[in-house]
Amino acid sequence: MRIGIIGGGQLGMMIAEAAKKMNHNITSLDPLQNASITKFSDLHIAKDYDDEEALEYLYENCDVLTYEFENVNLNLLDSYNDKLPQGTFSLRMSRDRISEKNFARSLGIPIVQFKIIKDVEDIVIPSILKTTTGGYDGKGQSKITEKTQIDQLSLKDDKTYICEEIINFDYEVSVICSRDKEGTIAFFPIPINNHVNGILHTSTIHQPIEKIIRDKAYEYTTKIINALHYVGTMAVEYFVVGEDLIFNEFAPRPHNSGHYTINGCDVSQFDNHVLAITGQKVAFPKQEGYTTMLNVLGQNRDLLDNPCAKNNVEVYSYEKNSSIKNRKIGHININDSNIEEILMTLKSITKE
Numbered sequence: 001m002r003i004g005i006i007g008g009g010q011l012g013m014m015i016a017e018a019a020k021k022m023n024h025n026i027t028s029l030d031p032l033q034n035a036s037i038t039k040f041s042d043l044h045i046a047k048d049y050d051d052e053e054a055l056e057y058l059y060e061n062c063d064v065l066t067y068e069f070e071n072v073n074l075n076l077l078d079s080y081n082d083k084l085p086q087g088t089f090s091l092r093m094s095r096d097r098i099s100e101k102n103f104a105r106s107l108g109i110p111i112v113q114f115k116i117i118k119d120v121e122d123i124v125i126p127s128i129l130k131t132t133t134g135g136y137d138g139k140g141q142s143k144i145t146e147k148t149q150i151d152q153l154s155l156k157d158d159k160t161y162i163c164e165e166i167i168n169f170d171y172e173v174s175v176i177c178s179r180d181k182e183g184t185i186a187f188f189p190i191p192i193n194n195h196v197n198g199i200l201h202t203s204t205i206h207q208p209i210e211k212i213i214r215d216k217a218y219e220y221t222t223k224i225i226n227a228l229h230y231v232g233t234m235a236v237e238y239f240v241v242g243e244d245l246i247f248n249e250f251a252p253r254p255h256n257s258g259h260y261t262i263n264g265c266d267v268s269q270f271d272n273h274v275l276a277i278t279g280q281k282v283a284f285p286k287q288e289g290y291t292t293m294l295n296v297l298g299q300n301r302d303l304l305d306n307p308c309a310k311n312n313v314e315v316y317s318y319e320k321n322s323s324i325k326n327r328k329i330g331h332i333n334i335n336d337s338n339i340e341e342i343l344m345t346l347k348s349i350t351k352e
């Protein structure tokens with residue numbers, strides 16, 4: 001099939017890689033001439049994501065379209081919905097934290113308490129102040145613990161803000177799953193995610209998480225993916241507090257915390273995304289040993305240039321020349337039947 005991919009970053013690149021293995025033809029759209037995806041795409045259009053002519057070309061010349069990120073022009077994409085299995089409804093819900101949380105709450109899923117902020121006076125102490133759109137990797141967020149922080153704040157006129165209660169979670173998980181056109185949902189093993197400064201640091205698959213949490217995770221995520229009529233791979237992030245699971249956010253696309261599946265399962269989140277959007281049945285992933293995925297940020301480029309030479313360590317570079325601080329430029333999967341071995345290798349790589 002001819003697949004058009006909107007967005008050419010690492011997610012687009014890994015979708016394209018999986019699609020090429022299945023002999024599909026890829027046209028990619030990304031303003032960067034040398035975007036990561038060009039390693040695998042057959043034709044690259046170096047135009048803006050909301051360039052009407054470029055989108056029209058993708059629509060006319062591809063059998064199916066997919067997006068790898070959320071900041072696309074929704075009004076434009078609406079007219080291409082018949083070739084967009086992920087749909088624009090899922091994007092409409094996910095790209096604004098208020099609609100995202102209200103959507104989860106409407107399905108009976110516990111969410112983080114939040115308040116819409118019109119003025120600095122409305123900010124609650126303590127809380128996490130977040131912009132409602134455009135945030136990722138902890139950007140657009142500040143933890144407010146003292147009044148003096150509020151005094152120094154100025155809210156931007158063109159942004160909407162919420163403040164959220166600070167959840168003292170035991171740990172964080174994400175549910176990665178793929179749904180096909182028949183409505184069958186395939187779940188991947190649930191990773192435990194460790195964030196540093198709001199940026200995903202590691203995702204680890206070890207022993208399955210407690211059954212009561214797992215059951216809730218599957219129940220809530222099934223409600224979400226079905227209500228979105230979503231086709232493709234998506235991820236839902238939750239906070240775990242005791243036996244409770246609290247919805248944080250979802251991403252209607254493959255997700256950073258699912259990169260472990262490339263080595264940790266017999267089918268990856270990208271393979272299942274491609275299967276689903278091309279109208280095939282999703283595969284039920286089998287876990288292969290234990291895995292930890294470590295994100296590599298710009299300041300740690302050395303990990304990509306001088307990779308650890310163990311045979312249970314796989315290094316993935318996103319072909320980005322930049323070494324910008326906190327920018328994701330690759331990831332490392334450590335896969336082994338022995339979790340102690342994984343943790344020791346992780347320590348030796350991160351030198352922590």
Ligand code: ADP
Pocket residue numbers: 112128135136137138139164165166167168169172195198199237248249
């Ligand atoms: P992003 O869109 O940047 O991923 P998130 O809302 O997922 O935004 O926040 C990033 C990380 O910050 C979370 O994974 C979590 O570690 C921390 N965080 C965010 N909101 C809260 C909260 N209300 N309570 C506690 N920790 C939070």
Ligand code: MG
Pocket residue numbers: 237249
């Ligand atoms: Mg998040």
